[in-house]
Amino acid sequence: MRDEATFKVKAGLAEMLKGGVIMDVIDQEQARIAEAAGACAVMALERVPSDIRRDGGVARMSDPEMIQSIQEAVTIPVMAKARIGHFAEAQVLEALEVDYIDESEVLTPADEANHIDKWPFKVPFVCGATNLGEALRRIGEGAAMIRSKGEAGTGDIVEAVRHLRTINGEIKRLGGLSEAEIATAARDNAAPLELVRAVAASGRLPVVMFCAGGIATPADASLVMQLGAEGVFVGSGIFKSADPEARAAAIVEATTHYEVPERVLRASEGLGAAMDSIESRKLDESELLSNRGW
């Protein structure tokens, strides 16, 4: 009678997150601040991306005890990250009953050839993408939500903009293609033909797409929403800023009213300093996170 964990139910939770802000948190106190500021979900992790960059070393799934303590602290959905291809970490997160698993390039990849086969899991997955082919490969593997990758932990929005514009530009171009050309586009993008066909017909991804990687201000959130993101992930941008409570609430407000400059203006006032940032183009190739995964 009851049919649990169908794709509709997995993709449906992402629908419920739309227009919202998902915030990285590392402990109960941050989780409570995020919830009180209006976050629609939190991402529980031991180190935010900017700290992972600074510390170096292998970044793994967070301590389950820490994730559990965050699940106990808030009533909004709790997400957690597994390494690319590390299906055993994902199994642990499923046993913990997190609400969403992020198979994330922010952690050190565990498999350089294969992403996790996400279909057998009851917990839905969100995955990063830099272009349409990558997004559709992840959806083909069972992802129920996509986030454009950006360059996590930099506070630089330029890569997020590049990835959003790339994905949406590629979707638009599919619209004008004939059936024969769609088959070629599927081959060129290394994406499942059925999904390419569906995107060409509907003019959108078959799942919700958020934006991640580099959002540090209310205006950044407004920018990516105007470029077609359906919600935002903010990692280091909130709790590495001078006034996390105020900045968190301001980014939530700007995400709701992204089309109204007066509201984004009001949200931007009096927030103190943003996070310390790094210009993405000054990063060495080996320091980039967005080129992990294929």
Add this chain to the structure above:
Amino acid sequence: MNGVPSPRASGEQITVGVLALQGDFEAHGAVLKRLGAEVREVRVPADLDRLDGLVIPGGESTTITLGIEREQLGDPLRAFHAAGKPIFGTCAGLIMLDRDHLGIIDVRAERNAFGRQVRSFEAPLELGLEGGPVEAIFIRAPWIAEHGPSVEILAEVEGHAVAAREGSVLVVAFHPELGDDDRVHALFLQSVSDARLTAA
């Protein structure tokens, strides 16, 4: 659409608002447009002007609660209801309308009552609509734990109330906006049409 009468039977265009602070308001808008209604997204009190009915969508109830406070929408929403305008809440929308939140329907919702996301489910649900059960999608869904005498319970899952009506207010714990079965929205739009005729 399985033979549901058009909500435009009155011949007048009706305009329905969808609270758009956060959540799946676009999905509701798409269904309402499919059924012939004019749709307006509501984010501030002025957006409620001259609407015939309102939908409060699914989403994160904490986020939407905070948004209603920030935008000072509580009193305007209660006034909208007091004016006899129909309101339809799904999932988080049901929670927003209950005793502990806007106090617009005399029920108490239990949040995340069915459990975390791994317990989210689909099930056929009998609502007494022509055409048989609806395929109901429950996502971290609430149920109605208590209700007053003037509330009519329309459906239950495993003994828990998941759909109810009181006067012009309709609430469901599931997401009729996510499927392609428009009958629950058609039921709501019929009440919007009726309320307009009564008011006229």
